Amino acid sequence: MSVPVRKFDAVIVGAGGAGLRAAIQLSEAGLRTAVISKVFPTRSHTVAAQGGVAASLGNSEEDHWHWHMYDTVKGSDWLGDQDAIEFMCRKANEVVIELEHYGMPFDRLDSGKIYQRPFGGHMSNFGEKPVRRSCAAADRTGHAMLHAMYQRNVKANTQFFIEWMALDLIRDEEGDVVGVTAMEMETGEVFVFHAKAVLFATGGAGRIYYSSTNAFINTGDGVGMAARAGIPLEDMEFWQFHPTGVAGAGVLITEGVRGEGGILRNASGERFMERYAPNAKDLASRDVVSRAMVTEINEGRGCGPNKDHVMLDITHLDPATIMKRLPGIREIGIQFAGVDAIKEPLPVVPTCHYQMGGIPTNYNGEVVVPKDGNPSVPVKGFYAAGECACASVHGANRLGTNSLLDLLVFGKSSGESMVEFIKSQPAAHKPLPANAADFSLSRINRLDNQKDGAAVGATRLAMQRTMQAHCGVFRFKDMLAEGVSKILDIEQQVATTEIKDKSKVFNTARLEALELDNLIEVAKATIVSANARTESRGAHVRDDATDTPERPDGRDDVNWLKHTLWHREGNRLDYKPVNMKPLTVDTIALKKRAY
Template sequence: MSYTKDQVTNRKFDVVIVGAGGSGMRASLQLAKAGLNVAVLSKVFPTRSHTVAAQGGVSASLGNMSEDNWEWHFYDTIKGSDWLGDQDAIEFMCQEAPKVVYELEHFGMPFDRNADGTIYQRPFGGHTANHGEKPVQRACAAADRTGHAMLHTLYQQNVKARTTFFVEWMALDLVVDREGHVVGVTAIEMETGDFFTLQAKNVLLATGGAGRIFQASTNAFINTGDGLGMAARAGIPLQDMEFWQFHPTGVAGAGVLLTEGCRGEGAILRNSDGERFMERYAPTLKDLAPRDFVSRSMDQEIKEGRGCGPNKDYILLDMTHLGADTIRKRLPSVEEIGHNFANVDITKEPIPVVPTIHYQMGGIPTTINGQVCVPMNGDYNTPISGLYAVGECSCVSVHGANRLGTNSLLDLLVFGKAAGNHIISNFKANESHRALPADAADYSLERINRLEANASGEYAQSIANDIRSAMQQHAGVFRKQSIMDEGVDKIAALRERVKDLGLKDHSRVFNMARQEALEVENLIEVAQATMVSAAARKECRGAHTVVDYEHPADYAPAPLGRDDQNWLKHTLWFSESNSLDYKPVRMKPLTVDTVPPKVRTF
C-alpha cells in the first residue's frame, strides 16, 4: 500500500534529536532544562540504545587513584589518534572531562567508590602518566556497566526535565529548504506505519555508529548508520570513514564485547604457549597499549601460528589470577558473558577472544559545538544552518585514526552538552519556524513507495549479509591494497543491487521488513564511504594498517608506514559523485603547545 502526500502529518518543535543514546540525551537534557520544546526520536526505548553496552568507564583526569592532569590526557589522546585528531577539539574535550563527569555524578550516576568516597578509577589502554611513562588510572567506572548506568541516569534526568520521547520511530531523511537550511526530518512511527514531517528550528543527529556493516561486530543490530545515511543523501560528506576500530577482546565466535576494563583490572592476553606476548610488542604498557596496537599484535600471533584452540584462530584472555571476589565486584557482567556466550567460568579458566569491529572513528564532520560543516568557498568548516551532530555518528575529530578506550563516553557527554549550549545561545524564542518546502516529504515518500511497488525485488537481509561479508573480507585488521581495490568494486556492485530492494510485506503495523530495507539503504552509504576512503589512503595510520606500506621493524604491528608529509589530512567522501576530497588536520590547540607527530611506541 503506497503512501500519498495527504497522509503526511506535520508536527513542530524547537529541536528534533534523532537518537536517544548518551549524546542525544545529554543534548536533550541541556535543551529541555533551558525550556526548549525538544523531541527525541529513537528506534528503541531510550535505555536500550547502544550506549548501554559500554562497559569499562568514562575518562577524566580526576587524579583520585594516581597523579593525573588534563594535559597528560590531551597528549595520550593525540598520540592514540596517530596525530589525525584535531588538537583544538581534543584540548577542549580533555579540559571539560572532569566537569562533565562530576556533573554526571551530581545527576545521580552510581560510580564505584574508593574508601574515601571519591570516584573509583581504573587503568585503560593508552592512558598514561607524564606522556607515556607508565599507565595511569583515569577511567571512572561503575563496575563493568558504566554505559548502562550513564544511560539510565540521563534518561531519568530527561524524564524529570519533561523531554518528549518518540519511542520506536525511525527517521528517514533531512528536510532542507531552498536556501540550504535544515528545517526538519521525515519519519515513520513503527507501531502504526504513519508518516510524519517533524519541523524544527534545529535538527541534531545522534544516531550512533554503523558497526553492522561488518560481519563480526560488537555493535547492536540497531547500529545501521542511519544518521550517516541521512547526511550522505543530503549531500553532506562523511569524514575519515576508513578508520574503524577493532576491539581486541570480542568473544571468539560470538563477537560480544569483553571490556578493556578486564585488562585495566589486570587481565592478561596469552598465546598457545601460555606466553604474555604483549610484552614483546609494547614493553612499557603491555596489555594496556591502545586498541589498534593490541588488535594487530593479536592478529600477528594468530598469523604466525601461536593462536589457541583446535584451529589456532583465537587468543586467550586470562583473568584467573584476579580472584573470584575481584571479578564479581569489578567485572560482574564479564563473568555472565563468559557463562552465556563462551561456556567459560572466567574465575577458573581463560576465555577465547579475537579482535572484533567495535567503533567508527569517522562520521559527519562537525565543529567543536556540534555544528555540521561542509567545504564551501575554500573553507572546509562552513556550518550548515540548523544541523548538528554528536556522538559516534559525528567526527569532531577527537579520535582521529584510533580512539582511546573510555574517550567515547566522554565524547558523548562533552559534545552533547556543547551542542545543546550552542543551540541555546543562538535560540530566539519568538522567531517563527522557517517554512517547510512544498516537496518536503516527496523524496522519502518516493523511497518508501519504490519499495512497496517492488514485491519481486531483492530481500534486504540478503544484501545486508553480502555487504557485511565484503567488508569483513576487504577491510580487516590488516589490509592489502589489491584486496581493498577489489572491495571497492564489490561494494559498488552491491549498491546497484540496493536499487532493486523490494518488500513482500505491505502491512503498516510494525513492518520490520520495511525498516530493514530502509536500514540497508543507510548501510550501503557507510560501506561505500569506508571502502573508497580506505583504498585511497596510501599509508598506515592508526586502525588503517596496509601491509603494502609497512616498514620492516622488530615489532611488526607498529604502523611505521605512516606518511605525515602526504597523508596528514582528513578524508571527505561525497555520496552523489562517489568522490573524495581532503582537508587539513587542525594541529594547533587553543592554549597549549602543539604536539608534533612522532613514532608511536608503547
C-alpha cells in the same frame, strides 16, 4: 499526499548518551524538545559500554588533563584535531561530576571518591606508565549512565518518540536544515518533524561488518541520512576493531578486564603483548593490541582447534575482585563462551567496534562542510554528536573510555550551541519546502511496489562479508580495490531490494530495508576512502605502506596528514587539513607512536 507535521524548537535523532545529554541542555533551557528513537532510550547502544568514562580526576594517583590530551593525540596517530581534543580533555572533569550529580552510581574508593581504573593508552606524565583515569560503575558504566540521564530528561519534560525511525533530513532552498521525516513503527505512518535545529546522535554503524560488537540497531542511520542530504562524510576509512570480542559471538569483553589485571595469552600460554608493547603491554592502544593478536593468529600461535583466537586470562585475580569489578563480564563468558572466567581464560578475537569517522563537526557540535574555499563552514540548523559525528577527537584510533567522554562533552556542547542558535532565531520557524516528505515517501513506495528484487537479508550479508574480507584489521591493496568493485555492485542490489510483507503495523521487513539504505552509504564511504589512503595510520593499516625513518610504521605525514571527505555524488573524495593547533597550549608535535 498530505503528511502530518509536528513542530518543535529542537529535534534530536537518537536517544543514546549524546542525544540524552543534549536533550537535558535544551529542555532545561525551556525549549520544546523532541527525541526520536528506534528503541526505548535506556536500550540505546550506550547501554553496552562497560569499562568507564575518561577524566583526569586524579582520585587515587596524580593525573592532569595535559597528559590526557597528549595520550589522545598520540592515540589518534596525530590525525585528531588538537583544538577539539583539548576542549574534550579540559571539559572531562566537569561533565563527569555533572553526571555524578544526576545520580550516576559510580563505584567508590574507601575515601568516597569515584573509583578509577587503568585503560589502554592512558598514561601518566606524557607516556611514562599506565594511569587510573577511567571512572567506572563496575562493568556496566554505559547502562548506569543512560538511566541517570533518562531520569534527568523525564524531570525536564523532554518529549520522546519511542519506536520511531527517522528517514531523511529536510533542507530548504538555502541548504539550511529545517527538520526530518520519520516513521512511526506502530502504524507505518510518515510524519514531518519541523524544527529550528536538528541534532543527529544516532550512534555507530558497526553492522556494515559481519563480526561486530555493535547492536543490530547500529545501522548508521544518521550518517546515511546526512550523505543523502549532500553532507560529506569525514575519515570513514578508520574503524576500530576491539581486541576482545568473544570468539564466535562478537560480544564485547571490556578493556576494563585488562585494566583490572587481565592478560592476553597465545596457544603456549605466553604473555605475547610484551613483545609488541614492552612498556604498556596489554594496555597499549586498541589498534596496537588488535594487530598483535591477529599477528599471533596468522603466525600459527592462535588457540583452539582452528587456531583462530587467543585467550584473555583473569584466573590469577581474586574471585572477589572479579565479582565486584567485573560481574557482567563473568556472566557474558558463561552465556556466550561457556566459560567461567574465574576458573579458565576467555576465548577472544578482534571484532569491529567503533567508527572514528562520521558527520564532520567542530567542537561546538555544528556540522561543517567545505564552501567557497573554506573547509569548515557550519550548516545552519544542523548539529551532530557522539559516534555518528567526527569532531575529530579520535582521529585514526580512539582510546578506550574516550567514547563515553566524547558523547558527554559534545552532547553538552552541541546542546549549548543549539540553545544559543534557537534563541537567536525569530519566533516563527523557517518554512518547510513544499516537497518536504516526497523523497521519503518515494523510498517507501519503491519498497512497496518492487517486484523481483533482491532479498534484504542476503544483500546485507553480502555487504557484511565483503567488508569483513576486504577492509578488516589488515588491509591489502588488491583486496581493497576488489572490495570497492564488489560494494558498488551490492549498491545496485540495494536499490532494488524487495520486501514480501507490505503491511503497515510494526513491519520489521520494511525497517530492515530502510536500514540497509543507510548501511550501504557507510560501506561505500568506508571502502572508497580506505582504498585511496595509501599509508598506514592508527586503525588503518596498509600492506603496501613502506616503513622508513621518514614514514614510521608506514605513516606518511608528508602526503596523508589530512582528513578524508567522501561525497556521495560520484563517490568523490577531497581532503581538508588536520588542525594541529590547540586552543591554549602548545602543539603536540609529530613523533613515532610506540607503547
